[in-house]
Every structure is written in structure tokens, then in C-alpha cells.
Amino acid sequence: MRNGERHQRIAYLGPEASFTYLATKSLFPNEELEAFSTIPECIEAVSEEKVDLAVVPLENTIEGTVTLTIDYLYHEADLYIVGDCLSKIQQHLMVHKNQKDNWQSIEEIYSHPHALAQCHKYLYYRFSSVPLQRYSSTSAAAKLVSENPDRCIAAIGNVSSAEKYDLEIVQKNIHDFQFNHTRFLVLSKSNTRLPVDHSEGKAKTTLMITLPVNVSGALHQVLSVFAWRKLDLSKIESRPLKTGLGEYFFIMDVHADENGAMMKGAMEELAALGCNVKSLGTYYTFLTRE
Numbered sequence: 001m002r003n004g005e006r007h008q009r010i011a012y013l014g015p016e017a018s019f020t021y022l023a024t025k026s027l028f029p030n031e032e033l034e035a036f037s038t039i040p041e042c043i044e045a046v047s048e049e050k051v052d053l054a055v056v057p058l059e060n061t062i063e064g065t066v067t068l069t070i071d072y073l074y075h076e077a078d079l080y081i082v083g084d085c086l087s088k089i090q091q092h093l094m095v096h097k098n099q100k101d102n103w104q105s106i107e108e109i110y111s112h113p114h115a116l117a118q119c120h121k122y123l124y125y126r127f128s129s130v131p132l133q134r135y136s137s138t139s140a141a142a143k144l145v146s147e148n149p150d151r152c153i154a155a156i157g158n159v160s161s162a163e164k165y166d167l168e169i170v171q172k173n174i175h176d177f178q179f180n181h182t183r184f185l186v187l188s189k190s191n192t193r194l195p196v197d198h199s200e201g202k203a204k205t206t207l208m209i210t211l212p213v214n215v216s217g218a219l220h221q222v223l224s225v226f227a228w229r230k231l232d233l234s235k236i237e238s239r240p241l242k243t244g245l246g247e248y249f250f251i252m253d254v255h256a257d258e259n260g261a262m263m264k265g266a267m268e269e270l271a272a273l274g275c276n277v278k279s280l281g282t283y284y285t286f287l288t289r290e
């Protein structure tokens with residue numbers, strides 16, 4: 001994908017070999033990928049137009065939402081979703097090659113909090129007394145292990161991280177449930193659509209909705225706006241507005257194009273009901289290599 005003649009710059013949670021890197025590389029094999037250390041930094045980079053797009057994790061089948069991503073999109077950034085994709089996630093335990101015979105006595109285990117949580121049962125039963133260290137990404141954890149050959153520490157991450165940082169995988173597939181997938185979003189400052197050549201055919205629109213205060217049945221009314229129009233919702237989740245207990249916003253994925261007649265009608269009706277609605281745009285799901 002090109003923007004005029006230059007390659008597009010795409011921010012991702014690095015360093016290289018993180019799950020986000022693999023998703024980004026598979027979506028944008030020929031573009032310029034730029035590593036950032038945190039999800040907010042990726043979001044800021046696209047907001048400040050230091051990059052053209054950012055790829056960030058949104059939700060995982062075992063551990064649920066990456067709350068930092070949703071909250072940042074609602075509270076801090078003004079961005080659009082221009083695509084999403086689903087990647088298979090397989091977590092492995094890895095150590096420095098110098099430590100491969102000592103791994104049963106690991107002293108600390110490092111990984112991204114979502115990766116640690118995806119392996120919660122394994123870690124609880126196998127390494128209950130070993131401290132778990134939350135790290136900025138799975139690949140950053142692998143890099144740390146590679147830089148400490150004399151410490152008996154482990155990282156949890158993917159095969160690419162083990163290869164890139166020359167580590168030994170000592171336990172494969174330690175995630176607690178076999179079906180482990182993460183959904184990633186492609187974010188942009190403008191509401192343009194990515195070319196749809198490798199996408200699933202169905203358009204999806206993400207909405208962030210705040211309900212009018214103290215109106216009983218408000219959520220029911222909102223849902224009925226979509227229901228009678230036969231607009232299919234594939235996600236609804238509430239997150240704290242951070243203004244007081246009991247105050248939330250809702251994030252909804254609707255399987256429809258925001259420019260379609262039914263969606264336009266739905267948006268008007270939501271406004272008439274006193275809801276505050278922000279559309280993050282209409283986009284397609286990209287098919288990636290697993």
C-alpha cells in the first residue's frame with residue numbers, strides 16, 4: 001500500500017517479533033514498520049501524524065479486552081479504525097540457551113500482562129512460587145532474557161521471538177485454552193478505507209455510545225434502535241467513563257456500513273434519544289496468514 005510514492009509508516013508495539021509485529025507485518029508486508037514501547041505511544045504517534053497508521057491489540061479470546069486500547073481511543077485520541085484482523089496466538093516458555101538445562105528452577109518469568117494472563121493456569125500449577133514480571137511486550141521480555149545469559153529467567157512469547165533473540169523454547173503451547181486469538185485494529189487519523197482486496201466481504205462499524213443520564217431503560221432503547229432495523233451487533237462492552245461509579249460508555253460493533261440508510265437512521269434515532277455517539281468508522285476484517 002502506498003501513499004503517493006512513499007512507503008506508509010506503521011506504528012506497532014515492539015520490539016520486532018511481538019505478536020503485534022507479526023500481525024502488522026502480515027497486513028503490511030512492504031511498508032515501513034516503526035516499533036514503539038507502549039500502546040499509548042503507538043496511538044499518539046498516529047494522532048500526531050508521526051506515522052500514517054498504527055496497529056494495536058484490542059481483544060483476546062482468553063483474556064478479553066485490552067482495556068488500555070479502548071480507553072485511550074475513547075478518552076485520549078480522535079482516530080478511526082480502518083481495518084482489523086484476527087491472529088492465532090501461541091504462547092511458549094523460553095530461556096537463554098545457557099540456561100536450557102536449568103529451566104525447571106526459573107527464578108522469574110517475564111511477559112506482557114495479557115500473555116501472562118493467557119497462561120494463568122499453567123503458571124499457577126507449574127510455577128506457583130515464581131514471581132511473574134509484567135513487561136511491555138512478549139518480544140521485549142524475550143530480548144531481556146537474551147541480554148541476561150547468567151540469570152535463570154524466562155520469557156513467554158511466540159516462536160519468532162525465540163528465533164529473533166536466540167532463546168530455547170522449553171515448554172510449548174502453555175496458553176490455557178487452545179482457541180487463543182487476538183483481534184488487532186488498524187488506526188488512522190482520517191476516516192478513509194484501506195483497499196479491501198484481502199478482506200472478508202462484510203463491512204463493520206464501531207460506535208462509542210454514552211447514554212443520557214438517569215433515564216431508566218436507556219440501554220434497552222439503544223439496543224432496540226439496532227434490533228428493529230435488523231442491524232447485527234457482534235460486540236457490546238461497557239467501560240467506566242472515569243467520572244464516577246456506575247457511569248459507563250459502551251463500545252459496539254455493528255455489521256453494517258455507516259453510510260447505509262439503516263445505520264444513518266439508527267444514528268439519528270440514538271441522537272434523538274439523547275445519546276452521545278461517536279463513530280470510529282466503517283472497515284473490513286483483513287485475512288492474515290496464521
Ligand SMILES: O=C(O)C(=O)C[C@]1(C(=O)O)C=C[C@@H](O)C=C1
Pocket residue numbers: 013017018019020021057060066089112114115136137138139182
Ligand atoms: O506482547 C505482545 O507481543 C503484543 O503484541 C501484545 C499482546 C496484547 O496486548 O494482547 C498481543 C497479543 C497477545 O494477546 C499478547 C500480547
